Amino acid sequence: MAEEAKFKCLRCGHEYTDTYTPGVPQERTCPKCTSNSVRRMKEK
Amino acid sequence: MVEDERRIGVFVCECGINISATVDCDEVTEYARTLPDVVFSIKNRYTCAEPGQEEIKRFIKEENLNRVVVASCTPRMHEPTFRQCCADAGLNPYLFEMANIREHCSWVHHDRKEATKKAKDTIKLAVARARKLESQEELTVPVTQAALVVGGGIAGMQASLDLADAGYQVYLVEKEPTIGGLMSYINKIFPTMD
Amino acid sequence: MMDVGRHPKIELLTYSEIENVTGYIGNFHVNVRKKARYVDEDACTACEKCAEVCPVVAFDEHQLGLASRKAIYIPFPQSVPASYLINMEDCLGTNPIACGKCLEVCDPKCIDYDEKDSIIELDVGVIIVATGMDVIDPTVLDEYHYTEFENVMTSWEFEILTGPGYVTGSELLRPTDRKVPKSIGFIQCVGSRDDKRGHPYCSNICCMNTVKDTLYLKEHYPDMECYVYYMDIRTFGKQYEDLYKRSKEMGVRYIRGIPGDVEEDPETKNVIVAVENTTTGKLEHHELDMLVLSVGVEPRVETADIQKILTLSKAPDGFLAESHYQLNPIDSPTGGIFLAGCCESPKDVKGSVTQASGAAARAERLLSQRRVKVEAITSEIDPDLCTSCGICVKVCPYKAIRIEKKKAPAEVIEAACKGCGTCAAECKFGAITMKHFTDDQILSMIDAMLEEKPEEKICTFACNWCSYAGADLAGLSRIQYPPNARIIRTMCSGRVDEKFIWYAFQKGAPVVLVSGCHFVDCHYIDANRWTQKRIEKIWDKLEQKGIRPERLQLEWCSAAEAKRWQSIMRAAENLRKTVSKQEIEETIRILSNGDKPKTKAKAEAKGKKKPKVTAASSE
Numbered sequence: 043m044a045e046e047a048k049f050k051c052l053r054c055g056h057e058y059t060d061t062y063t064p065g066v067p068q069e070r071t072c073p074k075c076t077s078n079s080v081r082r083m084k085e086k
Numbered sequence: 087m088v089e090d091e092r093r094i095g096v097f098v099c100e101c102g103i104n105i106s107a108t109v110d111c112d113e114v115t116e117y118a119r120t121l122p123d124v125v126f127s128i129k130n131r132y133t134c135a136e137p138g139q140e141e142i143k144r145f146i147k148e149e150n151l152n153r154v155v156v157a158s159c160t161p162r163m164h165e166p167t168f169r170q171c172c173a174d175a176g177l178n179p180y181l182f183e184m185a186n187i188r189e190h191c192s193w194v195h196h197d198r199k200e201a202t203k204k205a206k207d208t209i210k211l212a213v214a215r216a217r218k219l220e221s222q223e224e225l226t227v228p229v230t231q232a233a234l235v236v237g238g239g240i241a242g243m244q245a246s247l248d249l250a251d252a253g254y255q256v257y258l259v260e261k262e263p264t265i266g267g268l269m270s271y272i273n274k275i276f277p278t279m280d
Numbered sequence: 281m282m283d284v285g286r287h288p289k290i291e292l293l294t295y296s297e298i299e300n301v302t303g304y305i306g307n308f309h310v311n312v313r314k315k316a317r318y319v320d321e322d323a324c325t326a327c328e329k330c331a332e333v334c335p336v337v338a339f340d341e342h343q344l345g346l347a348s349r350k351a352i353y354i355p356f357p358q359s360v361p362a363s364y365l366i367n368m369e370d371c372l373g374t375n376p377i378a379c380g381k382c383l384e385v386c387d388p389k390c391i392d393y394d395e396k397d398s399i400i401e402l403d404v405g406v407i408i409v410a411t412g413m414d415v416i417d418p419t420v421l422d423e424y425h426y427t428e429f430e431n432v433m434t435s436w437e438f439e440i441l442t443g444p445g446y447v448t449g450s451e452l453l454r455p456t457d458r459k460v461p462k463s464i465g466f467i468q469c470v471g472s473r474d475d476k477r478g479h480p481y482c483s484n485i486c487c488m489n490t491v492k493d494t495l496y497l498k499e500h501y502p503d504m505e506c507y508v509y510y511m512d513i514r515t516f517g518k519q520y521e522d523l524y525k526r527s528k529e530m531g532v533r534y535i536r537g538i539p540g541d542v543e544e545d546p547e548t549k550n551v552i553v554a555v556e557n558t559t560t561g562k563l564e565h566h567e568l569d570m571l572v573l574s575v576g577v578e579p580r581v582e583t584a585d586i587q588k589i590l591t592l593s594k595a596p597d598g599f600l601a602e603s604h605y606q607l608n609p610i611d612s613p614t615g616g617i618f619l620a621g622c623c624e625s626p627k628d629v630k631g632s633v634t635q636a637s638g639a640a641a642r643a644e645r646l647l648s649q650r651r652v653k654v655e656a657i658t659s660e661i662d663p664d665l666c667t668s669c670g671i672c673v674k675v676c677p678y679k680a681i682r683i684e685k686k687k688a689p690a691e692v693i694e695a696a697c698k699g700c701g702t703c704a705a706e707c708k709f710g711a712i713t714m715k716h717f718t719d720d721q722i723l724s725m726i727d728a729m730l731e732e733k734p735e736e737k738i739c740t741f742a743c744n745w746c747s748y749a750g751a752d753l754a755g756l757s758r759i760q761y762p763p764n765a766r767i768i769r770t771m772c773s774g775r776v777d778e779k780f781i782w783y784a785f786q787k788g789a790p791v792v793l794v795s796g797c798h799f800v801d802c803h804y805i806d807a808n809r810w811t812q813k814r815i816e817k818i819w820d821k822l823e824q825k826g827i828r829p830e831r832l833q834l835e836w837c838s839a840a841e842a843k844r845w846q847s848i849m850r851a852a853e854n855l856r857k858t859v860s861k862q863e864i865e866e867t868i869r870i871l872s873n874g875d876k877p878k879t880k881a882k883a884e885a886k887g888k889k890k891p892k893v894t895a896a897s898s899e
Contacts, residue, residue, distance in 0.1 A: 052819070052830035053851050067809040069799040069836060076844075077851065079833045081819050160752045161769070162744070180656060180716055189755025190767060200763040207729065207737075207766055214728035218721040222656035227695045229306035229652055230405035233643055236298055236586065240629055241621025241636040242410035243284045248640030249408075250289035254647055257402050258284065259312055260294045261582070264359035266281055267412050268622075271342070271436060273443040275629050276492040276523060 053077035092123040094216055095151040096209060097142055099133035099158035101188055108192040108201040114157065117206045121213045125149060134164050139171045146175040153216040157185040157209045178221035185212035234259065239267020285360035293400065294321075294361060301407070301589050302679070304696030305616030306652050310402040316395040318371075319352070321363035323390035326354060330364060330382035330391065338370040343440050352382050352391075366391070406616050406643040409600065410636060411586050413577045413622035416471035421478060423470050424573060429544045430455045431551055432571045435466070435489055442496060452497070454570045456549040461569030463505035464497065465553055466490045467539060472576030473511065481597050483576030484626040487514045490574050491527050498530040506532040507566055509539055509555055517628065535564070542571060577626045590617055591678055591805055599625050601800070610638045613803055614678070615698070616652075618642050657699035657716045657771060663689035665711035672703035672712060675774075677805035700804035701775030705814070717770055719777065726784050729766045734788030735861055738765040738852045741780070743773045743808075746797035749839035757842045761849035764856060765793070772796065774807035781818055781832060786871040790859035791831050793852050798836040808836075827867050831859060 044061040051057075051072035058073060062082060070080035096118035100106035111129050118127040126149045130138040133156055145151060154177065156168050161184040169179035187205040195201040231254060235246045238260030246258045258265070269275075284290055293312055300311040336351035351370035354363065372379040383391050418426045418434050426432050431454050433441075442452050454461045468486060471478030487510070494506045513534065515524045528534060539555040551571045557564050579598040587594055592612050593601040600623050603611040610618050620639035621632040646652060661672070661681075666689035672681045673690060680696035681703060683689075689711075692703075704714040713719075729737060742748035748769050754761065770776060773796025784792050794815060802808045812834065819829040833855065835848045 052833065053855070067799075067812050069812075075851070076847075077833075078836045079830065081816065081829065084820075160748075160755075162749060162752060186752075186767075189752040191755075191763075193755035193758055194760055195763045196760060197763065204763045204766075210728045211725045211766060211768065214724040215721050218718065218724050219716075222715055224656045225654045225658075225694050226651045227304075227306050227654060229647055229650055230308070230403050231647060231650075232402070232404045233406045233408065233647065234308065234310055234402060234404040235408045235410060237410035237412055237621070237623070238284070238292075238294065239410060239412045239621060239632070241412070241623075241632040241639075242408070243281065244633045244636035245408045245410060245620050245640045245643075246284055246290050247287065248637050249643060249647075250287045252640075252644050254289065254644070256287075256290045257310075257312075257404065258290055258292050259296050259298060260292070261297050262355065263295045263317065263363075263365050264355045264361070265284060265292065265294060266356075266358075266360070268415070269629060270281075270356060270358075271344075271439055271443075273439050274492060274496055276488045276520070 048083040049080050050083050051075060051077055052079035052081055092153060092217055093151050094124045094153040094155060094213060095145055095149055096124055096127040096155045097133050098129045100131055101158060105188050105192040108198050109187055109205045110202045113202055114205050118209050121210060123217050124213060133158050134167055142171050143175040146177055153219060154182045155185060155212045155216050157187045159188040160186050180222040181219050183212045183216040185209045238265030240269045281360045298589055304693060306405045308404050308407055310404060312400045314398045314400055316397050317365035318393055318395050319364045320390035321361045323388045324363040325388055326362045329385040333381040333385050336370050344437055346440050406646055408618045408620050408639045408643055409586060409623055410620040411580055411583060411623040413626060414580045416478060416575045416578050418573055418575055421471060424542045426573060429551060431549055435572055435574045438493060438572050463568045464570045465507040465568045466572045466574050468510040468574045470573040470575045479576060479578060485628045486574040486576060488520055491523050494527045494532040508532060508534045509537060511538060583623060593805055610642050654695050658694050658697040659692050659703050660713045660715060661690050661692055662711045665709050666690050667709055671706050675702045675706050675810050677807050698804055700772035700807040702807045702810050705775055705777040717775055722768060722780055723783055725768050726787060730787040730789055735790050735864055736764060738791045738793055738856055739784040739789040740765040740767045740793045741776045742767050742769055743796040744769055744771045745803040746801055746839050747795035747837040750837040750841045750845045754842040754845045759842050759846045761846045762853035764853055765849055772804045772807045773811040778814055778818060785867055788864050788868060790864055791852055791856045793833045795835045795837055798838055801838050825870050
């Protein structure tokens with residue numbers, strides 16, 4: 043099932059929340075700069 | 087193959103003025119000769135044209151080249167051309183390498199100094215790769231003389247008939263109890279309305 | 281249809297489904313499940329006696345439930361094969377004591393209640409996929425009170441009502457009073473060209489279908505008032521515009537405007553349409569006897585199964601993806617498999633037939649060669665280094681690697697390997713060599729690139745099909761960008777091994793950029809999913825080591841996105857400028873210390889076994 047997570051764009055630094063499904067890779071695009079270098083930030 | 091046996095030839099293409107307008111092809115050709123295992127380098131007006139290809143074939147023989155690097159356009163265009171050219175000269179086509187100094191260099195950078203620098207690097211990378219290239223044999227496999235068509239609608243039926251009329255065995259698999267597909271629901275068909 | 285049924289070279293397997301396909305170009309092995317019909321299709325004479333005595337009345341699927349059939353039935357009179365079958369869910373029971381009436385009257389004795397499904401195995405050299413499309417189910421969206429108002433129907437139901445097979449004998453009668461309607465309306469684009477409801481794409485065939493329907497109506501019922509509500513009428517095909525003109529000349533009113541909603545007169549059951557005529561800017565009300573929803577089409581649900589069985593790709597709209605949009609629109613990305621008809625995109629009959637003939641020609645080209653050459657860019661497994669861990673089998677998009685027995689080394693089926701190199705990148709034991717794109721070749725390129733002034737260079741990996749091609753297009757379009765990237769071409773981004781990235785950073789690369797196809801475009805089905813997973817892992821490791829993760833960039837760029845390539849190059853250059861010499865030196869120091877990342881594959885091969893999962897943790 044889809045879960046919510048924080049994502050960070052490694053190009054422009056933009057942070058946002060989006061859904062993801064564990065184990066199912068999904069193409070991610072930064073809503074601000076369109077980069078695909080979008081990293082899911084793990085809860086510390 | 088032992089290290090000192092590698093003999094690489096580099097062919098730098100001017101592509102008319104497509105490359106030479108922003109890349110100093112003389113300088114690049116000189117530079118190529120300084121790279122490891124490069125024993126020969128030359129500049130051509132159009133490497134892909136008949137005289138250019140003839141030059142590749144000639145120097146493979148005269149200079150005893152066993153690796154060829156062409157610095158010109160994208161491999162997505164002329165790699166098959168030059169591979170064939172090498173094969174014609176008796177060199178395994180997998181011992182050929184391309185350096186893209188047009189699409190990825192002369193066409194996208196105005197600064198002649200920077201473009202020439204990048205072209206040199208691009209050739210350096212290609213030579214580094216060429217040094218490690220090995221001959222490859224292409225595998226050929228037999229083709230079973232039969233076809234499977236999945237779906238018995240109008241497209242599946244047409245494809246089956248074409249192949250069967252050409253003399254091939256066809257297996258037409260249809261999920262429903264009858265062939266016909268969506269078209270069998272249709273009353274009249276445009277534009278002829280029959 | 282008859283020609284197909286009696287062609288000596290065509291073996292027709294109806295009521296059958298593909299269960300499994302193994303093999304590769306020229307050599308496919310196929311398992312087909314032939315479902316039990318309970319009637320011998322060769323012996324059946326379609327005499328109809330069985331259906332006469334069958335006491336069961338069921339919905340007739342072929343007439344969309346607008347008519348009935350028996351439990352033993354023939355889909356429609358011209359069915360091929362011309363044979364009855366029993367739907368066991370409708371039948372009173374397989375036990376003849378329960379009913380058995382059909383068995384009694386069948387003269388050729390072709391009914392067998394005990395028949396079982398059978399599995400048929402086929403060996404073929406080529407496969408043509410022609411699985412077609414589906415009509416949008418109007419009940420899901422329930423546009424224009426379709427499920428509520430009886431006189432609102434779909435264009436497909438309209439086909440049945442006017443078709444020759446229907447009970448009314450092709451007389452169009454409206455459902456509520458069984459009278460020929462005096463007025464009728466068609467609403468276009470139901471379920472099409474809408475991002476929110478239905479599908480965003482144009483379904484291609486509905487405009488012409490409606491034009492055709494109005495012509496039919498005007499020929500049979502010249503006095504019937506016909507309205508067509510539309511956004512745009514698309515009549516691009518040969519002679520199509522003529523039909524549209526004819527339809528208008530015959531008095532069909534085309535109104536530019538899609539009705540917001542419709543109402544039903546509770547007494548007459550007429551349908552009242554309110555529509556803004558956008559040509560005149562006026563609101564119009566039309567009271568109609570019948571309303572037809574011109575519904576769009578969509579990929580069949582089963583397309584997903586076929587896609588999986590045959591390792592095909594899907595386009596963003598859900599239809600099957602062709603190898604190249606313009607230059608190779610019939611080949612699928614998998615060698616030896618071709619696409620025909622509406623499984624690839626919505627088409628009319630002519631379009632389907634054209635593509636089918638094209639697919640047959642493409643297939644024949646391969647068949648007639650008798651032997652096919654496979655490019656030598658394939659992977660090779662060293663059985664001495666292989667630990668049979670199975671990761672390569674898992675990541676291969678083409679099922680081209682197999683482990684025959686437990687603990688036996690993995691083997692590459694060379695003809696099935698397409699050369700993406702994902703297996704070589706994922707193998708932890710250095711057992712896999714990707715021919716023509718070896719570790720040694722790529723590491724040597726990194727060495728050459730970063731030998732001098734590494735701080736000025738962006739170590740870029742680009743996949744042959746998309747990002748490299750996108751950069752080519754930037755060149756063709758003369759789009760300028762900073763000159764600092766040095767590109768290493770691989771067939772797929774999936775080839776970009778973790779060790780290449782570490783090696784580049786160790787050699788002083790300020791920025792490493794990995795680029796490939798967008799997910800939908802991946803030329804190796806889904807190999808670039810592994811690229812993404814790998815990069816995500818490396819980002820974490822970089823952070824742990826105290827190296828800025830953003831120095832590793834990941835970008836997808838299609839062959840058409842020259843502008844995007846420019847913006848990727850600019851962003852990478854901006855990033856490069858933020859990386860100081862000190863930072864690079866620090867990175868080199870970190871990576872040279874202690875837990876040194878893998879640089880040379882062979883040194884790593886220690887034949888480590890995967891840790892066994894204990895009973896406790898597997899619970």
